[in-house]
Every structure is written in C-alpha cells, then in structure tokens.
Amino acid sequence: MNLGANSVLFGGYDMATAFRCIKWAGYDGIEISAIDGMSEHLVLTRWLECAPEIKRLAAEHDLNLLAMEQPNQDAAIMERAMQAAVEIGIPIINCGPGGKKGDEASLQQSIESLGRLADRAAHYGVTLCVKAHVGCAMHDTVTTLQVLNEITSPAFGLDMDPSHIHRAGENPVDALRQVVSRVKHVHIRDCRGRQNGPGKPEEQANGRGEIDLLGYLRILHENNYTGPVDLEVIGAKEYPLERCCTIAAETRGHMQACLQALGARQT
Numbered sequence: 488m489n490l491g492a493n494s495v496l497f498g499g500y501d502m503a504t505a506f507r508c509i510k511w512a513g514y515d516g517i518e519i520s521a522i523d524g525m526s527e528h529l530v531l532t533r534w535l536e537c538a539p540e541i542k543r544l545a546a547e548h549d550l551n552l553l554a555m556e557q558p559n560q561d562a563a564i565m566e567r568a569m570q571a572a573v574e575i576g577i578p579i580i581n582c583g584p585g586g587k588k589g590d591e592a593s594l595q596q597s598i599e600s601l602g603r604l605a606d607r608a609a610h611y612g613v614t615l616c617v618k619a620h621v622g623c624a625m626h627d628t629v630t631t632l633q634v635l636n637e638i639t640s641p642a643f644g645l646d647m648d649p650s651h652i653h654r655a656g657e658n659p660v661d662a663l664r665q666v667v668s669r670v671k672h673v674h675i676r677d678c679r680g681r682q683n684g685p686g687k688p689e690e691q692a693n694g695r696g697e698i699d700l701l702g703y704l705r706i707l708h709e710n711n712y713t714g715p716v717d718l719e720v721i722g723a724k725e726y727p728l729e730r731c732c733t734i735a736a737e738t739r740g741h742m743q744a745c746l747q748a749l750g751a752r753q754t
Contacts, residue, residue, distance in 0.1 A: 488707065488751065490742055491516040491553040491717040492735050493674070496688070498526030499724040500731075502537075506544040508728070512735035513743070516551030518717040519577065521568060522558060525721065529555060531564060534571035541575050552576055553715040554616075554672055558583035560600050562607075569611040579614045579672050579715065581646045584634070586624025594624040594633065602638050609642035616646035616672040619655065621683055627655040628662045635669050644671025648719070649698050650678040650685050660702040667710045674719040675700065675742070688723040692734045693741035701745045708751040716742065 492514050497505035505528060509517050519541065520526040529537050545552050555577045557568040568580055585600065586593035601617055608615040619631045635645065647670045649659035663670070677696030678685050685691050693700050707716070718738045723731050746752035 488704075488713060488746065489515045489551060489553055489715045490739060491518050491551070491715050492738075493518040493520055493556060493717050493719040494528045495520040495522060495526040495556065496718065496720045496723055496731050496735060497728075499726065500728060502528040502540065503544060504728070506548045506550060508732050509735060510548040510550055512732060513739045514550065514735070516553040516715065517545070518554040518556055518581070518715070518719070519552065520556050522556060526724070529571065531557065531567040531571060534567055534574075538571060538575050552578075553717060554579040554581055556581045556719075560585050560597075560604060562603070565604055566607065569607060569613055572613045573611050577613070579616055580608065581616050581618070581672060581674070584617050584620050584623045584625035588622050588624065588626045590624065594630060597624045598634055598637050601634065601643070602640070605638055605640040605643035609640055614642055614644055614671055616644045618646035618648045618674060619651050620648075621651050621654050627652065628657060628665055631666055635666065645669045646672040646674055648674040648676070649700065649703050650676050650691070653678050653698050654681045654683070654685075656681060660699050660706060663703060663706045667706055667712065670707070670712060671714055673707065673712075673714070673716040675703075675716050676719055676738075685721065688720050688726060688734055689730070691720045691722075693718070693738040700741070701748065704742070704745045704751070705749055708746070708749050
C-alpha cells in the first residue's frame with residue numbers, strides 16, 4: 488500500500504508547503520486537492536500553469552502523485568481534470584457521488600453521470616473513483632453495490648472512506664469485505680459519533696475515533712490491495728501549520744504501526 492495525504496489538510500497554505508509537510512510527515516505520496524472553495528492546490532481553470540510546478544515539487548520531495556480529488560461531476564470540469572491528470576502523471580481522480588439520499592431517481596441519475604465519466608476516464612487512460620458520501624445518493628453499502636453493479640468499466644472503481652460508512656450507521660470493516668474487490672483508492676480518517684460531519688480536524692486523525700482502522704487495513708492487506716491509502720482531513724484551513732503537521736504525522740505513525748502489526752509493511 489502507498490501511504491499518502493490529501494493536500495486539503497494544508498488548504499490554508501500554498502502547494503509547496505503542502506508537499507514539504509507531507510514529505511516531512513513520512514508519507515510515500517500525495518493526493519492533490521482540486522476542491523473549489525475548500526482547497527485548490529490544482530486550479531483546473533489554469534491547470535497548464537500548475538502542472539510544471541506540481542511535477543517539480545513531486546520530484547524535489549520524492550513524493551508519488553497518487554491521486555487528485557475533484558468532487559464535481561460537471562463534464563467540462565472533469566474533462567479538464569482528466570487532461571491535467573494525464574499531463575501531470577496522476578493515475579486516479581476521486582469524484583463525489585452527487586445526488587440525494589433516499590431518492591432512487593437521483594441515484595439513477597448519478598449512475599448515468601458516473602458511467603459517462605468512466606467512459607471518458609477510459610479514453611484518457613486514468614481511473615475514476617467514487618465514494619459513498621453522507622447525504623448523497625450513494626451513501627451506504629446497498630447504494631454502493633447498486634453503483635458498482637451498473638458501472639463495470641475497468642476505468643471505474645471505488646474510493647472507500649470508512650468515516651462516511653461509519654456515519655451511515657454501518658460497520659466499516661464489514662462493509663469493506665463486501666466491496667473490496669472493486670476498491671481502487673482509500674480515503675482514510677477516523678471519526679467520533681455518527682453525525683453528518685467528521686468532527687474537528689484533530690478528531691479525524693487515525694486512532695482518535697471509534698473506527699476499527701486496524702481491522703480495516705487488515706481486510707485490505709488480506710485481499711492484496713496495493714493502491715493508495717490517503718489521509719483526508721477537512722476543516723483545517725484556519726489551523727496553524729504546526730497543528731496540520733501534527734495531524735499528518737500522527738496519522739502516518741498510526742498507519743505504519745497498524746501495517747507493521749499486520750506484516751504488511753516494514754518501513
């Protein structure tokens with residue numbers, strides 16, 4: 488498994504700072520945030536300007552470019568995201584599921600939209616991943632399986648995030664067992680309670696919440712998952728840099744200890 492961190496944790500700082508701090512925390516790679524209004528380290532309206540700097544920083548800090556997060560299903564925005572991914576060398580684009588929880592018509596619209604985007608991903612040679620998300624049409628294991636059953640493209644996969652499944656009232660370890668064969672990316676963070684939001688940024692650090700993340704990583708290891716496991720912590724945009732770095736380093740240490748206990752990683 489490749490351990491990474493989404494640059495959204497450093498959304499209040501520039502891209503160079505995000506790269507430097509993620510490397511300092513000991514990660515193998517980075518997920519570039521292109522989230523409009525939250526963290527746009529990759530600005531897709533001028534991605535051609537951003538691309539050389541991202542490639543330079545990745546080489547300078549010896550960080551693998553593991554993924555990009557761009558949640559919007561808008562066709563024009565996603566087209567730019569895929570073009571940028573090809574140029575920069577980012578293999579996975581993580582997208583939001585869209586739609587509305589409990590609305591079957593909305594779920595079908597999301598499936599159709601994601602299916603079209605998966606076709607475009609195949610055209611560009613990248614992988615489109617989507618995760619169950621609180622409040623969206625795809626929000627739990629049942630709706631996740633519906634999406635996976637209808638979109639069979641090899642360019643489409645699941646971005647599994649235990650915190651959203653936990654907040655859907657399910658056991659993330661049990662849920663992962665049902666879908667692990669289609670997982671191509673993991674967003675990882677901890678969570679306390681089953682409220683809509685994941686909690687304060689420091690409570691999202693692995694080991695601070697209620698999720699059995701050791702058990703979660705065990706399922707991935709037992710099923711020979713070798714893809715990215717990217718920390719995704721939101722809400723830290725106003726945090727001092729040292730607090731963001733602490734969250735990153737603490738989570739990296741927790742993941743390392745878990746994987747060593749499982750015999751899945753040495754260093």
